[in-house]
Amino acid sequence: MTGQEIPFLPENSHTDGLAATFAARLVDWQRRCGRHDLPWQGDDPYRVWLSEVMLQQTQVRTVLPYFARFVTRFPSVEALAVAPLDEVLALWSGLGYYARARHLHAAARLWVARWPGTCPQGAQEWAQLPGVGRSTAAAIAAFVQRERVPILDGNVQRVLCRLFAVEEDPRAAATARRLWDAAHALLPRDPDDMPAYTQGMMDLGALVCTRTRPRCDLCPVAELCAAHRLGIAAQLPRKRARAPVPxxxxxxxxxxxxxxxxxxxxxxxxxxxxxxxxxxxxxxxxxxxxxxxxxxxxxxxxxxxxxxxxxxxxxxxxxxxxxxxxxxxxxxxxxxxxxxxxxxxxxxxxxxxxxxxxxxxxxxxxxxxxxxxxxxxxxxxxxxxxxxxxxxxxxxxxxxx
DNA sequence: GAGACGTGGAT
DNA sequence: TATCCAAGTCT
The missing domain is CATH 3.90.79.10 (Nucleoside Triphosphate Pyrophosphohydrolase)
Incomplete structure (x- = not known):
């Protein structure tokens, strides 16, 4: 039982037990209380990939109408690949971060050229698509291929900072690396749990472990949470000072x-x-x-x-x-x-x-x-x-x- | 590694 | 209203 060391925890602590309990509770909670009716949920790699790109730095509510228009016009990666870029940009207009649309278009062409009739296999291959970084690749692979790879978006950073009472800035490179390691160590053992687990991390961050006023009373892992135990959940992660906007x-x-x-x-x-x-x-x-x-x-x-x-x-x-x-x-x-x-x-x-x-x-x-x-x-x-x-x-x- | 990159939700 | 920041990636 090769337990992995979990960063932020003292050595020789029962990390195996913590990881197993955390994953089991989260998966169970997601299946009972999480979101199951989002239009990209399912096993269509194209829809999952498209949604993950649209959801980068963008809230679910904002993405919903764009996603609907997009899949109506481009129901498949093949349809997207043969479309002119102008039409893609037009459908993206208003969503922001337009490099995503340009990358998406290029990625669709790469996808059909290199994986004709199928899709990238695993996070490593998903990350070869432009616009797909480590976290997005992991999310797609976890949902579509049940690969045991962690995501680390803003929600997960916040959840982990509270779970381990991390006082450092999660955006600092050294802290981020430890957070990635912690996220990996917490994954469920059973690959079949990966979709529910990954969705559970997202749901927990978006619905319960919110930035302000976290609902610890509803949290399935509150008993495991160091920040909750210390009564400082709402204060983490610490915010950094921002320069005035020019x-x-x-x-x-x-x-x-x-x-x-x-x-x-x-x-x-x-x-x-x-x-x-x-x-x-x-x-x-x-x-x-x-x-x-x-x-x-x-x-x-x-x-x-x-x-x-x-x-x-x-x-x-x-x-x-x-x-x-x-x-x-x-x-x-x-x-x-x-x-x-x-x-x-x-x-x-x-x-x-x-x-x-x-x-x-x-x-x-x-x-x-x-x-x-x-x-x-x-x-x-x-x-x-x-x-x-x-x-x-x-x-x-x-x-x- | 730090800065650029859009827009809207939430408080 | 001002501020933070959201299913991050690229350069």
Whole structure:
């Protein structure tokens, strides 16, 4: 009975017994109380892989509608592999971390080329797909192939930090390595328990061992939990100090022509890589355009900084004067806002376009402000949510000479 | 190894 | 409102 040493515990402690008890209780709890009706649960490797990628740094509730649309359009990895990247990005639009969509597309092509008619076998092979790291590979392999490999996402880090009363920052490399080892040592012996165990770790972190106000009264492993015993479960893991988020100004040009607007594809690397976006607003706009005033200011908060986006409207100086400028690159398209909404666009632009066509969008929590014209001067007015009609009219307004 | 990468939920 | 951070990976 080759018990593995569990980090964070004193040597010669009964680690075998702890691991067996922990796994047994978690598996039993998951089968009784855990989630069983998520649309990706089952043994379809494609759906499991897709869901795990979508769920990276993204909550279940957010993923659900995206997953439904995605599997309707791409029911299989083969369908995804032959699709144009643009369509994948369009379905991903609004979900964030767009490198995931680009990796997903590349991974689908690699999958069907290298494992035709089947799928990667085991975590080692899953991790060869772009966008699939150690934790995601382990989750897929545990669910689909019942492989005894641990996951270590944010939920599991929190669970383990409490279980062993870890005071260190779990993101520190040395601590993370020990957490991986601990996660491995806690796995159930029976491979058939791996799906329920893995789902149980996720369910426990998401439903019971929550960041704030953990429900230790509902926890199947509370008796094993050092933090609970010490009464410090809610205080772990310790949070690190965060630097204040810097701000950055962005200036977009709304180059409008016959009710359509020019969009350009962003470079594949960097923020919103591969997505379609408004061209930068220039002091000397490319082509023969004249500035026609600021039409919106958007505040877009990201994890590491805040974007202040100013949108300036441009109109052709003369009839049919507009043409894509070389500065915009090869890929530039002039589309109606409605057409543009069918592309992969960043969320702040999605909001702007939705307002332009007066189409309500999901989760339209407004952090967008419009500029009202008052005495020849622009002023920030109320949240745009309260002014759908005004703003829609603003964008719809044809320039009638 | 530290920073970049999106967006929305939760408090 | 401000802040943290979520089924992380890549460079």
């Amino acid at each position: 701000e950055q100004d962005l200036r977009w040009g709304w180059y409008e022509e016959d009710g359509a607007v020019w969009l350009v594809r962003r470079a594949p690397q960097g923020i919103w890589g591969g997505l379609w976006c408004l061209p930068p607003a220039d002091e000397a706009p490319p082509g023969r355009w004249r500035a026609a005033g600021e039409i919106a200011r958007l505040t877009h908060r990201l994890t590491h900084f805040t974007l202040n986006i100013t949108v300036t409207r441009y109109l052709p100086e003369t009839l049919r004067a507009a043409e894509p400028a070389a500065a915009w690159g090869e890929e530039a398209r002039c589309l109606t806002p409605h057409e543009a909404l069918a592309l992969g666009v960043p969320q702040p632009l999605r909001r702007l376009l939705a307002q332009a066509v007066d189409v309500p969008i999901e989760h339209a929590k407004g952090n967008m402000r419009r500029l009202g014209v008052a005495k020849g001067k622009f002023e920030v007015s109320e949240r745009i949510d309260d002014h759908d009609e005004d703003v829609a009219r603003l964008f719809r307004g044809k320039e009638k000479p």
